[in-house]
Amino acid sequence: MAKVYVIGTMDTKGDELRFAADCLRRAGAEPLLVDVGTKARGEGADVTAAEIAAHHPQGAGAVLGLDDRGAAVAGMAEALTRWLVARTDIGAVLGLGGSGNTALVTQAMRALPIGTPKLMVSTVASANVAPYVGPTDLAMMYSVVDVAGLNPISRRVIANAAHAVAGMARHSLAEVAAQKPGIGMTMFGVTTACVTMLREALEATHECYVFHATGAGGRSMEKLADSGLVSALIDVTTTEVPDFLVGGVFPCDADRLGAPIRTRLPYIGSVGAVDMVNFGARDSVPSQFSTRNLYVHNPQVTLMRTTPDENRAIGEFLVERLNRMEGPVRFLLPLGGVSAIDVPGMPFHDPAADSALFETIRAGFVTTPHRKLIEVPAAINDRAFVDATLAAFREIT
Known part of the structure; x- marks a missing residue:
């Protein structure tokens, strides 16, 4: 026993x-x-x-x-x-x-x-x-x-x-062989449409484990990866990174993206919702950010638009880790917008900030036979971006 x-x-x-x-x-x-x-x-x-x-x-x-x-x-x-x-x-x-x-x-x-x-x-x-x-x-x-x-x-x-x-x-549950391989996915409210379409396209052949990217969500997904309980990661929502770097309430930790480095699992990633840093109620936003572009998502959540400088730091954080991954990697850039509110006519639409992010990743990304950067002329919640993500997933799994 x-x-x-x-x-x-x-x-x-x-x-x-x-x-x-x-x-x-x-x-x-x-x-x-x-x-x-x-x-x-x-x-x-x-x-x-x-x-x-x-x-x-x-x-x-x-x-x-x-x-x-x-x-x-x-x-x-x-x-x-x-x-x-x-x-x-x-x-x-x-x-x-x-x-x-x-x-x-x-x-x-x-x-x-x-x-x-x-x-x-x-x-x-x-x-x-x-x-x-x-x-x-x-x-x-x-x-x-x-x-x-x-x-x-x-x-x-x-x-x-x-x-x-x-x-x-x-009285532990007897080990049951998984009927379908598992996939870890990250989602936030402003990337829900994207992840929902991905899940609906894959759930007939895969167990889709969706994690709310609120700090613990990304860590939980990577814990499953380290534990051998998923066969691939579709990490399109890396919004915990700006909270970690800028000081929001939903931060990852310094080990974010560490699991695919350690495990060499197939990794499909993107920059979903990195246009924002999360805070609590409007009056909880630190005073040094009072003049920033703030958006009240609901009475308990206030979002702050990331600046070009912050996006360069986000890009550097991501690309440093992507370049250390030795398993199959596809990283997608949604050139039309990284969230539901980062598109024309929406409050976080900021081409200069997005450009700083994309240019930083392009400049630092090291392409190899197993690691590729894919640019998609669509917003993250558009069907074209979902189709490109599915094609990348099927290419490396």
């Missing part, structure tokens, strides 16, 4: 971790107690902190015995991640702890494939959990009381968590 990895600091949370392990055994699961205490004083673990720390690229000395607790926790997180992803007997992972241990254990959990059960019982789970969950299927449970001793409340919460992961480990 695959094991349930119970991870925490045995020196301070030993009673709670052992209680969780007992609950798992009674539920018919096999626990494995893993100590990640940076002082290496825990007792009773199946896997000691020293064993985990030894997986740090600089050795256990980069983790244990440090005076700087933050550095020690960061080092243990890296060591745990490297150790955990190499395991082949994981049925589920259960973490218990406060803010430091939550950051440590969830970093390692996020490195596991989508579908591997991951549950973190944490004192911070009632706050903003986005930094801990990221683009994964990691679940968090609020501990209610601190994970600092066993009492009637903590016993109930920990037991519920243990029984939940025992169920996930013991």
Whole structure:
């Protein structure tokens, strides 16, 4: 039977971790107690902190015995991640702890494939959990009381968590061979028409997984790619890049487009919705942008038109990553407009800004037998652009 990895600091949370392990055994699961205490004083673990720390690229000395607790926790997180992803007997992972241990254990959990059960019982789970969950299927449970001793409340919460992961480990869905290959797609409101036509053209032969490009969406799509759950990417909506570079509320991270670099998956991309940076309500737009071209999309979302300089930076970000892709690549430029509101008569129509974007990509793009730049004299939501994207997809898949 695959094991349930119970991870925490045995020196301070030993009673709670052992209680969780007992609950798992009674539920018919096999626990494995893993100590990640940076002082290496825990007792009773199946896997000691020293064993985990030894997986740090600089050795256990980069983790244990440090005076700087933050550095020690960061080092243990890296060591745990490297150790955990190499395991082949994981049925589920259960973490218990406060803010430091939550950051440590969830970093390692996020490195596991989508579908591997991951549950973190944490004192911070009632706050903003986005930094801990990221683009994964990691679940968090609020501990209610601190994970600092066993009492009637903590016993109930920990037991519920243990029984939940025992169920996930013991009753996982049998692997079913996909009837159709999967495709990851990115979409935003202003590229919906394009992606809808692409999906309708491909869904008879492919499973189409559409991701809302709101920061987490792009990361989630790339997590699926890294996990081997899609066979190609149709990434026409790279709008998270301007938010990352300019400071919007839907940013990607520095690893955007990293998955096709690592996996060499067929990649079809474009510049959908890079004409905008996203903010919240109109009064939430930073004061330095008050004189910019702003468009109130709805009461909760305000869009800001990107400038030529910003578009040059966006183009440089994209082309640097495209040139590192060694798998089959087709990148399309919609010369008639990059979104539904970047066409003649619409509020973000700005030929100078689009020209700066296109020229930057043209100048930096390195064409090879497997990597090609395709210019389409149409807007991104036009049928002609969709047809060109479909032709590129069929050429490389």
